[in-house]
Amino acid sequence: MDVDDPSPRAGGVGADPPRIRRLEESVVNRIAAGEVIQRPSSAVKELVENSLDAGASTVSVTVKDGGLKLIQVSDDGHGIRFDDLPILCERHTTSKLSTYEDMQTIKSMGFRGEALASMTYVGHVTVTTITEGQLHGYRVSYKDGVMENEPKPCAAVKGTQIMVENLFYNMVARRKTLQNSNDDYPKIVDFISRFAVHHINVTFSCRKHAANRADVHSASTSSRLDAIRNVYGASVVRDLMEIEVSDENAGDAVFKMDGYISNANYVAKKITMILFINDRLVDCTSLKRAIEFVYSATLPQASKPFIYMSINLPSEHVDVNIHPTKKEVSLLNQERIIEIIKNTIEEKLRSSNTTRLFQTQAVNPSALIQANTQKEKGTDVKMASGMTSQKTPVSQMVRTDPRNPSGRLHTYWHGQSSNLEKKTDLVSVRNVVRSRRNPKDACDLSSRHELITEVDSHCHPGLLEVVKNCTYVGLADEVFALIQHNTRLYLVNVVNVSKELMYQQALCRFGNFNAIQLSEPAPLQELLLMALKDDELMGDENDEEKMEIAEVNSEILKENTEMINEYFSIHVDKDGNLTRLPVVLDQYTPDMDRLPEFVLTMGNDVTWDDEKECFRTVAAAIGNFYALHPPILPNPSGSGIQLYKKNKDSMASGEHVDNTDEDDIDQELLAEAETAWSQREWTIQHVLFPSMRLFLKPPKSMATDGTFVQVASLEKLYRIFERC
Ligand code: ADP
Numbered sequence: 257m258d259v260d261d262p263s264p265r266a267g268g269v270g271a272d273p274p275r276i277r278r279l280e281e282s283v284v285n286r287i288a289a290g291e292v293i294q295r296p297s298s299a300v301k302e303l304v305e306n307s308l309d310a311g312a313s314t315v316s317v318t319v320k321d322g323g324l325k326l327i328q329v330s331d332d333g334h335g336i337r338f339d340d341l342p343i344l345c346e347r348h349t350t351s352k353l354s355t356y357e358d359m360q361t362i363k364s365m366g367f368r369g370e371a372l373a374s375m376t377y378v379g380h381v382t383v384t385t386i387t388e389g390q391l392h393g394y395r396v397s398y399k400d401g402v403m404e405n406e407p408k409p410c411a412a413v414k415g416t417q418i419m420v421e422n423l424f425y426n427m428v429a430r431r432k433t434l435q436n437s438n439d440d441y442p443k444i445v446d447f448i449s450r451f452a453v454h455h456i457n458v459t460f461s462c463r464k465h466a467a468n469r470a471d472v473h474s475a476s477t478s479s480r481l482d483a484i485r486n487v488y489g490a491s492v493v494r495d496l497m498e499i500e501v502s503d504e505n506a507g508d509a510v511f512k513m514d515g516y517i518s519n520a521n522y523v524a525k526k527i528t529m530i531l532f533i534n535d536r537l538v539d540c541t542s543l544k545r546a547i548e549f550v551y552s553a554t555l556p557q558a559s560k561p562f563i564y565m566s567i568n569l570p571s572e573h574v575d576v577n578i579h580p581t582k583k584e585v586s587l588l589n590q591e592r593i594i595e596i597i598k599n600t601i602e603e604k605l606r607s608s609n610t611t612r613l614f615q616t617q618a619v620n621p622s623a624l625i626q627a628n629t630q631k632e633k634g635t636d637v638k639m640a641s642g643m644t645s646q647k648t649p650v651s652q653m654v655r656t657d658p659r660n661p662s663g664r665l666h667t668y669w670h671g672q673s674s675n676l677e678k679k680t681d682l683v684s685v686r687n688v689v690r691s692r693r694n695p696k697d698a699c700d701l702s703s704r705h706e707l708i709t710e711v712d713s714h715c716h717p718g719l720l721e722v723v724k725n726c727t728y729v730g731l732a733d734e735v736f737a738l739i740q741h742n743t744r745l746y747l748v749n750v751v752n753v754s755k756e757l758m759y760q761q762a763l764c765r766f767g768n769f770n771a772i773q774l775s776e777p778a779p780l781q782e783l784l785l786m787a788l789k790d791d792e793l794m795g796d797e798n799d800e801e802k803m804e805i806a807e808v809n810s811e812i813l814k815e816n817t818e819m820i821n822e823y824f825s826i827h828v829d830k831d832g833n834l835t836r837l838p839v840v841l842d843q844y845t846p847d848m849d850r851l852p853e854f855v856l857t858m859g860n861d862v863t864w865d866d867e868k869e870c871f872r873t874v875a876a877a878i879g880n881f882y883a884l885h886p887p888i889l890p891n892p893s894g895s896g897i898q899l900y901k902k903n904k905d906s907m908a909s910g911e912h913v914d915n916t917d918e919d920d921i922d923q924e925l926l927a928e929a930e931t932a933w934s935q936r937e938w939t940i941q942h943v944l945f946p947s948m949r950l951f952l953k954p955p956k957s958m959a960t961d962g963t964f965v966q967v968a969s970l971e972k973l974y975r976i977f978e979r980c
């Protein structure tokens with residue numbers, strides 16, 4: 257081997273390690289610049305923020321070729337001193353920060369002193385500025401951080417104008433991708449629109465070079481709604497509601513949020529989320545996803561919302577230095593803040609939902625949820641693009657390691673939102689056919705309101721706190737799940753809580769359900785007979801009696817079909833077939849093996865002659881049907897697999913458990929059972945618990961009836977361990 261060979265090698269065995277060299281400063285700077293100024297719109301954002309930091313009341317933006325040819329931002333701010341011009345565009349020169357500690361209280365948007373410098377490394381920058389009291393201004397150009405010439409006196413109006421030309425002229429790849437990708441101009445317009453909504457006392461304009469008309473033109477105003485109307489149009493403003501919340505627990509409120517959110521009438525394909533935290537335009541993915549989730553779970557049409565939100569916190573609670581372009585910030589107590597906001601939005605939506613204007617949405621037959629009627633075992637529903645395809649290996653579903661956050665709510669949001677994106681056509685799947693409201697409905701709603709008030713007044717505050725802030729640990733057995741709240745572990749009866757949740761949701765969504773469409777209508781009478789056959793109390797003999805009961809019950813349902821369809825989206829066609837069921841929780845379909853039992857309960861247990869009792873009993877029947885009961889097929893895990901043996905005699909003869917021969921097992925049935933059980937486990941973790949945290953108001957009875965059982969307190973356990 258040639259030891260003196262200085263050339264770098266690919267690192268094979270025995271090769272010399274490559275030499276480490278110090279990069280030239282210009283290279284370092286250009287690499288850093290590429291990070292700060294990622295695209296033309298990021299340059300515009302930095303320039304506009306500088307103008308706002310300079311106290312401007314007017315900011316005008318002009319753009320040519322999506323910003324690649326020219327970006328020009330003019331303001332009427334305080335201008336730049338003549339003496340500072342030589343270092344203006346050097347890296348890490350700023351007027352906004354002097355010690356690291358200043359960052360804790362920083363109010364300006366900039367503080368890194370990197371934006372202008374970066375622009376000079378990837379484009380040609382020319383600055384024209386005048387400070388107050390000067391007779392003339394100065395113009396000077398910069399390249400790679402330094403002045404290209406002495407500042408030249410020039411005529412100037414108040415403030416500063418910064419021009420960036422030929423952005424990325426020296427970054428071939430970047431320029432090419434930007435040229436090929438969509439023009440950045442819409443992004444620029446979007447940024448300016450957002451600033452205009454927040455900084456209502458500043459006049460913004462944004463136009464393409466040489467265009468007569470500005471694409472954003474906001475006039476200074478004292479009303480936020482006027483600002484939104486100006487930029488996003490009157491139709492958006494019509495559907496907005498004001499929202500406000502502050503931290504009630506703390507004596508001196510440290511957290512305040514106010515803004516506007518869209519109501520149930522607003523329709524859009526994409527979420528618009530304008531978020532300012534301490535007056536900084538930022539993104540907060542987890543908050544955005546939480547809000548999207550609340551909308552999709554609360555509103556029947558699951559439209560994407562419009563949100564303008566301004567959050568204010570003491571500056572020492574916000575870490576602004578986590579992103580090179582300050583695009584994201586990190587907050588103290590972020591999860592709690594998100595929770596408070598989520599609850600506020602949810603309440604607002606709930607209370608506004610009753611005033612919704614109903615629109616009829618056409619059914620898209622190709623996207624309808626498929627269902628097959630199977631004579632032997634009821635009706636089996638498979639979602640066209642839904643649950644079955646989402647099957648995840650069981651090992652990945654349960655959070656067994658507390659360090660792995662996969663069972664926690666915020667990770668759920670990520671999954672949830674991508675699911676939602678994938679399934680945008682679920683919106684079209686939703687069959688929202690509602691009759692126009694008539695005066696009769698107003699009184700119907702009052703008994704439904706009474707039932708909701710009952711739920712509220714029976715709510716156990718301690719359990720509510722547990723439910724809202726618990727972490728799902730895993731399933732303990734077929735009925736109980738283990739959850740952790742602070743230092744306590746609880747066993748929760750999944751069947752009971754899900755039944756209650758579904759009951760409450762049935763009341764909340766009353767009159768506003770989306771529908772699960774059965775692809776084949778299921779004859780009520782057959783379903784009833786099926787249920788009666790399963791009913792052990794009835795015995796085998798009196799078939800005639802069963803026929804009679806089935807007939808009577810199906811008549812009762814047919815008589816009330818209009819009402820249950822309108823309020824609960826349970827649709828029975830004129831031939832006595834069940835065709836539609838309500839969506840009680842988004843992304844959740846009940847176990848169709850229980851459909852016959854449900855129909856029988858509707859016939860037997862619903863009180864039809866008293867309005868309030870009728871709503872209560874129908875909601876209870878729905879609650880029971882939609883609850884997460886253990887699947888009817890026995891659990892095949894462990895020794896349960898014995899139950900899937902074809903040759904039952906070998907079981908009777910007491911053959912050993914491990915002796916299960918592959919051929920002996922009814923593989924088809926086993927696969928079905930495995931799917932049902934793992935599906936349920938997935939649903940408990942990813943649908944039931946997140947929804948419970950948002951919606952469940954646990955009644956007081958659950959504290960004593962074994963639904964919630966505290967099994968351990970970690971403090972006590974620690975004390976025991978300490979003694980060991
Ligand atoms: P930062 O904003 O982080 O301080 P910049 O590189 O964006 O860093 O700007 C450097 C400095 O230039 C700012 O601190 C400010 O003093 C000055 N400056 C930039 N733009 C303007 C402007 N439009 N008006 C007045 N001063 C400006």
Ligand code: MG
Binds near residue numbers: 302306365371
């Ligand atoms: Mg700046």
